[in-house]
Amino acid sequence: MDLHFGDGKPTDQERAAVDALLGPASSPWEGADDRSETDLRWARGGRDARERRDQLLPGLHAINDRVGWISEGALDYLCRRLTIPPADAYGVATFYAMFAVAPRPARVVHVCTDLACAVRGSAALCADLEERLGAAGATEGDVTWQQSPCLGLCERAPAALVLQAGEPASAAGRAPSPLHSGPRKAAAEVVRRRTSAVVAPATAGTVASAATAPEAAPGEPPAAMAVPQAGRPDLTLLKRVGVVDPASLDDYRAHGGYAALRRAFGIGPAEVIREVTEAGLLGRGGAAFPTGRKWQATASQPDHPHYLVCNADESEPGTFKDRVVMEGDPYALVESMTIAGYAVGAHQGYLYIRGEYPRAVARLEHAIAQARSRGFLGENVLGHGYAFDIELRRGAGAYICGEETALFNSIEGYRGEPRSKPPFPVEKGLFGKPTAANNVETLINVLPVLTMGAEAYAAVGTGTSTGPKLFCVSGSVRRPGVYELPFGAALDELLELAGRPESIRAVLLGGAAGGFVRPDETDIPLTFEGTRAAGTTLGSGVVLVIDDSVELPRILLRIAEFFRDESCGQCVPCRIGTVRQEEALHRILDRRGAEAADDVALLREVGSAMKDASICGLGQTAWNAVESAIDRLGVYAAADPERSTT
Amino acid sequence: MTAVPLQPPRRLIEFTLDGRETRVPEGSTILDACRAAGKDVPTLCEGDTLTPKNACRVCVVEVAGARTLAPACSRRAEAGMDVRTDTRRARHSRKIVLELLASSTDLSTTPRAAEWIKEYQAEPGRFGAGAARLNEAPKIDNDLYVRDYDKCIQCYKCVDACGEQWQNSFAISVAGRGFDARISTEHDAPLTDSACVFCGNCIEVCPTGALSFKSEFDMRDAGTWNESAQTETTTVCAYCGVGCNLTLHVQENEIVKVTSPHDNPVTHGNLCIKGRFGFQHVQQH
Ligand code: SF4
Ligand code: SF4
Ligand code: SF4
Ligand code: FES
Ligand code: FES
Numbered sequence: 052m053d054l055h056f057g058d059g060k061p062t063d064q065e066r067a068a069v070d071a072l073l074g075p076a077s078s079p080w081e082g083a084d085d086r087s088e089t090d091l092r093w094a095r096g097g098r099d100a101r102e103r104r105d106q107l108l109p110g111l112h113a114i115n116d117r118v119g120w121i122s123e124g125a126l127d128y129l130c131r132r133l134t135i136p137p138a139d140a141y142g143v144a145t146f147y148a149m150f151a152v153a154p155r156p157a158r159v160v161h162v163c164t165d166l167a168c169a170v171r172g173s174a175a176l177c178a179d180l181e182e183r184l185g186a187a188g189a190t191e192g193d194v195t196w197q198q199s200p201c202l203g204l205c206e207r208a209p210a211a212l213v214l215q216a217g218e219p220a221s222a223a224g225r226a227p228s229p230l231h232s233g234p235r236k237a238a239a240e241v242v243r244r245r246t247s248a249v250v251a252p253a254t255a256g257t258v259a260s261a262a263t264a265p266e267a268a269p270g271e272p273p274a275a276m277a278v279p280q281a282g283r284p285d286l287t288l289l290k291r292v293g294v295v296d297p298a299s300l301d302d303y304r305a306h307g308g309y310a311a312l313r314r315a316f317g318i319g320p321a322e323v324i325r326e327v328t329e330a331g332l333l334g335r336g337g338a339a340f341p342t343g344r345k346w347q348a349t350a351s352q353p354d355h356p357h358y359l360v361c362n363a364d365e366s367e368p369g370t371f372k373d374r375v376v377m378e379g380d381p382y383a384l385v386e387s388m389t390i391a392g393y394a395v396g397a398h399q400g401y402l403y404i405r406g407e408y409p410r411a412v413a414r415l416e417h418a419i420a421q422a423r424s425r426g427f428l429g430e431n432v433l434g435h436g437y438a439f440d441i442e443l444r445r446g447a448g449a450y451i452c453g454e455e456t457a458l459f460n461s462i463e464g465y466r467g468e469p470r471s472k473p474p475f476p477v478e479k480g481l482f483g484k485p486t487a488a489n490n491v492e493t494l495i496n497v498l499p500v501l502t503m504g505a506e507a508y509a510a511v512g513t514g515t516s517t518g519p520k521l522f523c524v525s526g527s528v529r530r531p532g533v534y535e536l537p538f539g540a541a542l543d544e545l546l547e548l549a550g551r552p553e554s555i556r557a558v559l560l561g562g563a564a565g566g567f568v569r570p571d572e573t574d575i576p577l578t579f580e581g582t583r584a585a586g587t588t589l590g591s592g593v594v595l596v597i598d599d600s601v602e603l604p605r606i607l608l609r610i611a612e613f614f615r616d617e618s619c620g621q622c623v624p625c626r627i628g629t630v631r632q633e634e635a636l637h638r639i640l641d642r643r644g645a646e647a648a649d650d651v652a653l654l655r656e657v658g659s660a661m662k663d664a665s666i667c668g669l670g671q672t673a674w675n676a677v678e679s680a681i682d683r684l685g686v687y688a689a690a691d692p693e694r695s696t697t
Numbered sequence: 698m699t700a701v702p703l704q705p706p707r708r709l710i711e712f713t714l715d716g717r718e719t720r721v722p723e724g725s726t727i728l729d730a731c732r733a734a735g736k737d738v739p740t741l742c743e744g745d746t747l748t749p750k751n752a753c754r755v756c757v758v759e760v761a762g763a764r765t766l767a768p769a770c771s772r773r774a775e776a777g778m779d780v781r782t783d784t785r786r787a788r789h790s791r792k793i794v795l796e797l798l799a800s801s802t803d804l805s806t807t808p809r810a811a812e813w814i815k816e817y818q819a820e821p822g823r824f825g826a827g828a829a830r831l832n833e834a835p836k837i838d839n840d841l842y843v844r845d846y847d848k849c850i851q852c853y854k855c856v857d858a859c860g861e862q863w864q865n866s867f868a869i870s871v872a873g874r875g876f877d878a879r880i881s882t883e884h885d886a887p888l889t890d891s892a893c894v895f896c897g898n899c900i901e902v903c904p905t906g907a908l909s910f911k912s913e914f915d916m917r918d919a920g921t922w923n924e925s926a927q928t929e930t931t932t933v934c935a936y937c938g939v940g941c942n943l944t945l946h947v948q949e950n951e952i953v954k955v956t957s958p959h960d961n962p963v964t965h966g967n968l969c970i971k972g973r974f975g976f977q978h979v980q981q982h
């Protein structure tokens with residue numbers, strides 16, 4: 052490979068941001084200014100540097116965090132350091148919504164206009180903000196604001212997030228993970244202390260003042276505020292949220308922490324997998340794949356190393372349970388990952404958290420560092436001779452990176468485009484190696500599986516959907532938040548807990564990729580099989596309640612807009628289909644019956660091709676919610692008394 | 698491409714293709730099997746010299762038991778598979794894909810596009826006059842070749858040819874995402890400021906004519922491009938000792954472009970700047 056760089060030079064600040072991550076450049080081959088004797092005779096970089104490709108995303112973050120955007124000079128310098136062609140890195144930088152490659156102010160306000168926030172008045176908020184801060188995307192003083200997809204703060208909708216670029220307050224680098232056996236050799240991700248502010252619920256006034264002085268914005272309420280059931284003794288997954296000090300490893304242990312890992316070490320990896328299999332634990336990310344089978348398939352691969360990946364890129368609109376767990380009980384995730392790593396024979400785990408979760412990132416960085424320093428991670432976990440460490444990676448604003456193979460690409464430093472399957476991750480996953488990828492909720496279920504035992508765990512819930520389940524309830528309810536119920540409870544029960552509104556127009560189950568149910572269908576049992584039988588899905592556990600004040604066609608348009616924005620663009624049915632879907636929904640926004648019929652037919656035709664021919668789940672499900680709104684809610688049907696549903 | 702390799706011998710696997718028992722060497726794609734059986738499955742992003750990205754989805758077929766359709770160009774045949782290439786579902790998806798592409802992209806120089814649009818009764822016009830299009834102006838920033846991304850279907854072939862699959866120059870990549878994704882150099886710089894070495898291998902693989910010789914672009918512009926009046930002569934490049942094969946495309950005694958045979962085991966259709974573009978001197982005498 053013959054790298055070609057432009058004349059762009061990084062500013063001191065940009066260079067410092069990259070060097071803080073990668074260490075100073077040691078030779079002109081990778082961007083240092085001074086040449087040493089040996090440099091004249093010996094070319095460096097090459098293979099070594101290329102093996103650090105996975106530092107591209109952290110590197111882009113480093114620049115963007117410091118300066119607010121990524122200049123040509125900065126990108127060039129990062130590319131020299133990592134031996135990455137600039138065109139390639141440019142393709143990566145422009146893939147993620149949180150990065151900018153054109154100058155913009157250091158302070159960016161993200162205002163959520165997604166489903167729950169739309170139900171709770173984000174349109175009015177944006178209109179107000181326009182008066183105070185100017186049009187979206189325009190620069191007013193040293194701040195700009197923009198509309199954003201779901202920020203995962205739906206229980207406090209409408210929500211806004213202020214991100215401020217600048218010097219890190221503490222640039223203390225952490226030691227490189229000592230047991231990294233994968234391609235990455237050195238380079239530590241620096242602990243970032245940025246001034247960011249979460250404003251939720253947001254008013255134009257609070258957003259504008261946080262935009263002027265993020266450091267003065269009031270702090271976030273504790274994670275337990277998102278758990279209306281917090282403190283109740285019958286909770287399993289949420290039992291520690293609001294009870295335990297999320298910053299204290301000792302407190303975690305005092306509340307039953309690390310009992311599950313000890314049991315795992317006691318019974319050995321094969322038995323752990325057997326317990327998880329017998330417990331009937333199904334993946335909670337939406338696909339409901341048996342976790343034990345996935346682990347078994349990974350563990351038995353002859354190729355090494357094996358990796359464990361925790362998918363904490365929770366970006367489904369209406370989903371915020373992983374955030375609440377990570378913020379309220381971060382050690383539970385560290386422990387679960389350790390158990391999972393042990394079971395599948397991995398020595399390195401990656402925790403991929405969405406970039407819009409600053410507090411969850413900080414809590415987990417802290418928890419991982421503490422666990423490492425106390426021997427709960429590292430060469431010899433708890434003295435059992437098992438080596439395991441966790442690296443945290445921040446996403447940068449791309450829903451598609453929640454798709455597991457896109458997530459692998461993102462970690463590896465490529466565009467977050469899904470790979471085609473087969474081969475499946477258990478065989479060829481992260482860095483082309485056998486990988487078990489699980490989401491946060493799936494992993495923390497392993498703790499009760501091991502402490503209760505498979506049999507007791509499987510007794511909770513129904514025969515095929517076992518254990519407890521988390522639901523993210525938002526929209527027009529009185530007590531939005533994360534709820535835990537055993538599988539099998541009826542939707543009604545959940546609505547009662549959350550405070551059912553006077554009149555429900557529809558409930559969206561499973562998020563933007565899920566489906567709507569009618570108000571007369573709220574007796575649906577909340578299980579994988581029950582929702583499937585009812586022609587809908589549990590998906591990621593979203594329960595978005597929409598009351599009579601909300602115009603459904605507008606919600607559908609927002610869903611279409613979301614998928615058009617978040618399509619990776621790789622395959623034709625999704626890249627163009629999502630655009631055509633949005634156009635059609637625009638056209639029929641205020642139409643019904645015969646006036647809408649042609650476009651509804653067009654939507655069906657395009658939708659079925661998207662479902663059938665798209666590469667990944669995004670394109671395959673982008674039409675689900677709209678389809679269910681047409682078929683179950685009769686949303687574009689004429690105002691016909693025969694149709695009770697409109 | 699034939700489904701029967703000369704060597705080394707591979708295990709044969711058996712599966713059902715449109716109801717017929719079919720045997721193909723292990724590792725063959727469904728498309729290989731279709732071609733060996735004389736079935737015409739439309740393809741756009743597939744290319745004989747590259748590993749396809751399976752991005753266009755025009756080649757989808759139905760595999761019994763699968764929730765979604767499979768791209769014939771990339772899905773390997775597996776023993777016992779039951780594949781149908783011409784079902785209603787598959788035809789419907791192909792039709793929609795062609796409609797989506799034709800409604801957003803200029804397919805006028807894409808070989809066979811018009812034929813398939815007819816075959817599948819695609820009506821690109823039905824998305825209305827307001828349907829979003831790429832609407833890119835041609836990028837003319839050098840004397841050798843033109844990038845007309847209004848014709849680009851984003852098949853990734855040029856990126857792969859320029860990058861790790863052939864040229865290793867990595868001058869271009871996909872930038873942006875979704876409908877706004879475009880093939881681009883870093884910071885959208887002109888090719889002449891990029892890592893491009895003007896080997897033209899990207900032109901060689903481009904399935905739509907989005908990348909073309911400046912000579913061809915100008916002649917099309919002037920209305921003088923006439924493929925039926927062209928002759929093709931394959932010869933050996935005289936510039937160096939490698940011995941690459943060149944195919945000279947000649948119209949009215951002028952070389953109008955140079956391609957290279959893909960079945961050449963050494964070059965697989967790749968050339969360097971001299972072989973690809975250095976044809977002016979031949980014409981001087
Ligand atoms: S379905 Fe959409 S998101 Fe998935 S690969 Fe295709 S374009 Fe990308
Ligand atoms: S001409 Fe060669 S180097 Fe230039 S973009 Fe095309 S493939 Fe890459
Ligand atoms: S320019 Fe040609 S080869 Fe490149 S992506 Fe577009 S259509 Fe494919
Ligand atoms: S935070 Fe706005 S919809 Fe989730
Ligand atoms: S030719 Fe198979 S997906 Fe494009």
